[in-house]
Amino acid sequence: MADTPRQREILAAARALLAAEGEAALTVARIAQALSIKAPSLYKHFAGKRAIEVGLIAQGFAEQAEALERVGTDLVELGRVYRAFALREPALYRLMTDGPLPRAELPDGLEARTAAPLVAAVGGDPDRARAAWAFAHGMVTLELAGRFPPHADLDEAWRVGLSAFAPR
Amino acid sequence: MADTPRQREILAAARALLAAEGEAALTVARIAQALSIKAPSLYKHFAGKRAIEVGLIAQGFAEQAEALERVGTDLVELGRVYRAFALREPALYRLMTDGPLPRAELPDGLEARTAAPLVAAVGGDPDRARAAWAFAHGMVTLELAGRFPPHADLDEAWRVGLSAFAPR
DNA sequence: TAGTGTAGCTAACGTCGTTAGCCAGTCAAG
DNA sequence: CTTGACTGGCTAACGACGTTAGCTACACTA
Numbered sequence: 001m002a003d004t005p006r007q008r009e010i011l012a013a014a015r016a017l018l019a020a021e022g023e024a025a026l027t028v029a030r031i032a033q034a035l036s037i038k039a040p041s042l043y044k045h046f047a048g049k050r051a052i053e054v055g056l057i058a059q060g061f062a063e064q065a066e067a068l069e070r071v072g073t074d075l076v077e078l079g080r081v082y083r084a085f086a087l088r089e090p091a092l093y094r095l096m097t098d099g100p101l102p103r104a105e106l107p108d109g110l111e112a113r114t115a116a117p118l119v120a121a122v123g124g125d126p127d128r129a130r131a132a133w134a135f136a137h138g139m140v141t142l143e144l145a146g147r148f149p150p151h152a153d154l155d156e157a158w159r160v161g162l163s164a165f166a167p168r
Numbered sequence: 169m170a171d172t173p174r175q176r177e178i179l180a181a182a183r184a185l186l187a188a189e190g191e192a193a194l195t196v197a198r199i200a201q202a203l204s205i206k207a208p209s210l211y212k213h214f215a216g217k218r219a220i221e222v223g224l225i226a227q228g229f230a231e232q233a234e235a236l237e238r239v240g241t242d243l244v245e246l247g248r249v250y251r252a253f254a255l256r257e258p259a260l261y262r263l264m265t266d267g268p269l270p271r272a273e274l275p276d277g278l279e280a281r282t283a284a285p286l287v288a289a290v291g292g293d294p295d296r297a298r299a300a301w302a303f304a305h306g307m308v309t310l311e312l313a314g315r316f317p318p319h320a321d322l323d324e325a326w327r328v329g330l331s332a333f334a335p336r
Numbered sequence: 337t338a339g340t341g342t343a344g345c346t347a348a349c350g351t352c353g354t355t356a357g358c359c360a361g362t363c364a365a366g
Numbered sequence: 367c368t369t370g371a372c373t374g375g376c377t378a379a380c381g382a383c384g385t386t387a388g389c390t391a392c393a394c395t396a
Contacts, residue, residue, distance in 0.1 A: 028353060044374055049353065100314035127321055131329035138306025146268035153295055161299035164332035196384065209344055
């Protein structure tokens with residue numbers, strides 16, 4: 001991944017578009033328009049739309065890993081930050097979590113970095129960490145999809161869930 | 169929702185296509201082809217592709233509710249059945265859970281029916297039930313998306329998670 | 337027998353991602 | 367200097383997608 005300046009500009013434009021208008025607006029034409037060029041010109045810099053998406057996914061994971069590492073091993077605080085990350089840019093979170101991870105195209109170790117604080121916070125058991133991760137991911141996904149009833153007390157559901165996974 | 173015989177045939181064809189070839193194959197042209205008609209003819213029976221999808225979603229929820237009701241209030245067994253339902257037709261599960269619920273177009277009470285066994289299994293607290301649901305949904309979503317590392321012991325993660333939500 | 341509704345059809349449109357092929361500028365090698 | 371390659375734009379076009387308009391053949395009813 002050469003990571004030229006122009007590639008960075010394209011990713012920045014795509015990121016802004018995704019954040020501002022959601023996944024439906026993330027078309028190659030719109031990305032190109034934001035840079036005052038035409039859609040086919042993007043193919044001089046990326047192999048296809050998917051490659052641009054993978055770039056955004058990598059960005060997202062790097063930022064998420066950093067945010068979680070900054071927290072440390074407080075499970076409740078990890079939950080708060082995980083949720084806040086997803087709510088800040090819902091479309092990016094969905095892009096990151098929909099479909100199989102493009103592991104081959106992602107920097108090595110990124111996945112482990114993201115997971116490490118959670119494993120620690122939960123007492124070291126990876127299965128317990130996966131369960132807690134599934135809980136957090138489920139909460140966020142359902143919230144973003146508007147699947148909880150409007151009156152549901154999500155803060156309380158988070159509290160209940162995280163305390164269920166607290167190291168015993 | 170008039171639910172004519174022809175509408176049922178179309179939904180059946182769409183369901184089969186979705187199950188056999190996944191969401192990418194669920195195009196109006198392919199659905200029409202399966203019925204030996206042309207795509208525009210479908211619009212005599214449904215307002216658009218989304219209406220067909222909503223029909224499938226309603227079917228899915230009805231079947232899921234029935235399956236969960238049959239289980240009763242055993243949390244571990246509920247988890248097993250929830251997971252099995254999603255793995256049997258992954259694309260249908262994703263269709264059901266992606267995006268906001270079309271609550272207006274779904275039969276009344278369907279959502280409550282699906283939720284009831286879980287609320288009971290968890291001891292009656294709706295927040296606890298939502299947390300457990302988020303866990304189950306997260307587990308299934310991550311598994312379907314291939315997001316867990318290949319060596320992860322998912323049965324164990326399910327066990328850990330469900331026992332964390334068992335009524336205390 | 338005339339009239340109406342049903343359910344198919346073809347043709348067409350706009351949007352999407354993508355490809356082919358052209359051209360102007362930059363810049364290093366002869 | 368000039369030549370030649372590379373870079374990064376462009377236009378035109380394609381096939382797939384969902385959707386609409388408008389025609390027609392048939393069944394059934396008044």
